[in-house]
Amino acid sequence: MLIKKPEDIRSSEITSKSNYVNRRQFITGAVAAAGAAVAGGLYLRSGSAAESHVEAAGTKLSGIVKSQYSTTEKPTSFKDITNYNNYYEFSTDKYEPAGLAKDFRTRPWSVAIDGMVKKPKTLDIDSILKLAPLEERIYRHRCVEGWSMVIPWVGFPLSALINKAEPLPSAKFVAFQTILAPDQMPNQKRAVLDWPYVEGLRMDEGMHPLTILAVGLYDEVLPNVDGAPLRLVVPWKYGFKGIKAIVKISFTDKMPPTTWNIMAPDEYGFYSNVNPLKDHPRWSQKMERRIGEGLLAPKHPTLMFNGYADQVAGLYSGMDLQKNY
Amino acid sequence: MNPLPEKLLRPLKVIVFLVCLGPLSVLTWKATHDLLGANPVDVITRSTGKWTLTFLTITLSVTPLRKLLSLPWLVRFRRMLGLFAFFYGTLHLTTYVWLDKFFDVHAMLHDIYKRRFITAGMTGFTLMLPLALTSTAGWIRRLGGKRWQKLHRLIYFSAAAGVVHFIWLVKADLRRPLTYGSVLAVLLTYRAATWLIAKKRTRTRQAMAVTSA
Numbered sequence: 001m002l003i004k005k006p007e008d009i010r011s012s013e014i015t016s017k018s019n020y021v022n023r024r025q026f027i028t029g030a031v032a033a034a035g036a037a038v039a040g041g042l043y044l045r046s047g048s049a050a051e052s053h054v055e056a057a058g059t060k061l062s063g064i065v066k067s068q069y070s071t072t073e074k075p076t077s078f079k080d081i082t083n084y085n086n087y088y089e090f091s092t093d094k095y096e097p098a099g100l101a102k103d104f105r106t107r108p109w110s111v112a113i114d115g116m117v118k119k120p121k122t123l124d125i126d127s128i129l130k131l132a133p134l135e136e137r138i139y140r141h142r143c144v145e146g147w148s149m150v151i152p153w154v155g156f157p158l159s160a161l162i163n164k165a166e167p168l169p170s171a172k173f174v175a176f177q178t179i180l181a182p183d184q185m186p187n188q189k190r191a192v193l194d195w196p197y198v199e200g201l202r203m204d205e206g207m208h209p210l211t212i213l214a215v216g217l218y219d220e221v222l223p224n225v226d227g228a229p230l231r232l233v234v235p236w237k238y239g240f241k242g243i244k245a246i247v248k249i250s251f252t253d254k255m256p257p258t259t260w261n262i263m264a265p266d267e268y269g270f271y272s273n274v275n276p277l278k279d280h281p282r283w284s285q286k287m288e289r290r291i292g293e294g295l296l297a298p299k300h301p302t303l304m305f306n307g308y309a310d311q312v313a314g315l316y317s318g319m320d321l322q323k324n325y
Numbered sequence: 326m327n328p329l330p331e332k333l334l335r336p337l338k339v340i341v342f343l344v345c346l347g348p349l350s351v352l353t354w355k356a357t358h359d360l361l362g363a364n365p366v367d368v369i370t371r372s373t374g375k376w377t378l379t380f381l382t383i384t385l386s387v388t389p390l391r392k393l394l395s396l397p398w399l400v401r402f403r404r405m406l407g408l409f410a411f412f413y414g415t416l417h418l419t420t421y422v423w424l425d426k427f428f429d430v431h432a433m434l435h436d437i438y439k440r441r442f443i444t445a446g447m448t449g450f451t452l453m454l455p456l457a458l459t460s461t462a463g464w465i466r467r468l469g470g471k472r473w474q475k476l477h478r479l480i481y482f483s484a485a486a487g488v489v490h491f492i493w494l495v496k497a498d499l500r501r502p503l504t505y506g507s508v509l510a511v512l513l514t515y516r517a518a519t520w521l522i523a524k525k526r527t528r529t530r531q532a533m534a535v536t537s538a
Contacts, residue, residue: 295366
C-alpha cells in the first residue's frame with residue numbers, strides 16, 4: 001500500500017476561517033458569561049459547542065477499490081463526521097472528542113487474537129492493513145440517539161481477519177475490546193462506563209460481507225476521533241456497536257458481554273439492530289435526523305436494519321426482534 | 326443594610342434585562358453564522374434547557390442572597406429573572422415541539438406517556454405556566470399577597486422537575502445534572518431551615534404567651 005506524504009504546509013497550520021470567527025464568537029460568549037457570573041455565578045462551563053477541531057487533510061490512502069455495497073446517498077461532510085460523534089473514552093459530549101483525541105497515539109499498535117482459535121497470536125496494525133484490499137464502503141450510520149450520517153469508510157471485510165485468526169468450529173461469537181489507556185483517554189480515569197469498552201457479534205454477523213473493519217475515511221487514514229487505527233463498522237446496527245481503537249479480538253462459544261448492555265440492559269441489547277418498530281425508553285427510533293441537512297430539514301423515517309434488510313434480515317429469521325433487541 | 330437609590334434601579338434593570346438576553350443573542354448569532362455545529366437542533370435544545378435551569382436556580386437564589394447579604398432591593402429583580410426562566414423554558418419546549426417533533430401531536434403524546442424524562446420536563450414547564458401568568462402586580466393584588474406567595478412556591482417543584490428531567494435524560498455521566506441538583510438542594514434546604522426556625526420561634530412565642538396568660 002502506498003502512503004503519500006501531505007504537502008509541506010499542512011492546511012491545519014493556516015488559521016482557518018472558523019478559527020478567527022471563533023474569536024468573535026468567544027467575545028460574544030464572554031459577555032454572556034460575565035452576565036451570568038454577575039447574576040449568581042451558578043452555571044457550568046459554557047462550552048463553545050460548535051468549535052471544530054478536525055479540519056486538516058490527513059494522510060491519503062491509495063489503492064482503494066469501490067464496493068457494490070456502497071449507498072448512492074450523499075455522504076455527510078468530512079467536517080461533520082469528524083467533529084460530532086460519541087467517543088465516551090474522551091468525553092460524553094459529542095463535540096469534544098475531536099479535540100481531545102487529536103494526539104492519541106495509533107502507532108505502535110497491535111491487536112491480540114485469542115480465545116477459541118487454532119493458535120493465539122498478535123497482529124501488528126500494518127500487517128492488518130495488508131490482510132485484504134482496501135475498499136470504500138459508503139454506509140448509512142444510525143446512532144441510537146436518533147441522528148444519522150452517510151459515511152464513506154475505507155476498510156476491509158471483518159471476515160478476512162476472522163479467516164486469518166483461524167477460529168475453532170466451536171467458536172460461536174467474536175468479541176472486541178478497546179484499548180485501555182487512561183493516560184490518553186481522560187474519561188477512562190472516571191467510572192463513566194465499565195472500561196475498557198467491549199463489543200461482540202455472533203459469528204455469522206461477523207462473517208457477513210457488510211461487516212467491515214474500518215481504517216480510513218474519505219480516502220484518508222481514519223482520524224483518531226473516529227476510532228483510529230482500527231474500528232468495527234456494522235451498518236445495520238446502532239452506531240455504538242462499532243467499537244473503536246480495537247486492541248483485542250477473541251473467539252468464544254458464549255455470548256460476550258457488551259458495554260452498553262452492561263450499563264443499561266433494558267435499553268441496549270446484544271443485537272442492537274436498527275429497528276424502527278422497537279421503541280427505546282429514551283428516543284423514538286421511528287425517525288432520524290440526518291446530520292448536515294440544516295435546522296429546518298424534516299427528519300427521515302428510519303428503515304428496518306437501517307435499510308440493509310435485503311442483505312441481513314435472513315440472519316435473524318425466526319427470532320422475535322422485540323425480545324432480541 | 327444596603328439601600329439602592331431608586332434612580333439607579335431603572336438603568337440596572339435595563340442592564341440585567343440585556344444580560345439575560347445574552348444566551349439568546351449568542352444562539353441567534355451562531356445560528357445565522359452557521360456556527361451551531363453538526364446538529365444545530367441538539368445544540369439549541371441543550372442550550373435553552375441549560376439556561377432554563379440556570380435562570381430557575383438564579384431566581385431561587387434571590388431570597389437567600391438578599392437576606393444573607395442584607396440587600397433587600399434584590400427582590401426587585403426576582404420577577405424578571407423568573408420570567409426569563411419561563412422565556413428560555415418556552416424556547417426549549419418550542420424547539421422540541423417544532424424542530425424535533427414537527428408538531429406531530431401523536432408522537433409528542435406518546436413521548437409524554439412513554440418517556441419519563443419528557444414527562445418530568447413537561448411537568449416542570451406546566452408548573453411554570455401559572456407563575457408566569459400571575460406575575461403581574463394586578464394578579465398579586467387579586468390573589469392577595471399570602472395566597473400569591475403560596476402559589477409561587479410551585480417554583481420549587483418546577484425546578485426539581487427540571488433537574489429530574491436532566492438526570493433522566495443523560496445516558497451516563499451525571500456530573501452536569503447533579504451540579505444543578507446540588508445547587509437546588511442547597512437553595513431548598515435553606516428554605517426548609519428558615520421555615521423550621523420560624524415555626525419553632527412561633528411555637529416558643531405561643532408557649533410563652535400561654536404561660537404568661
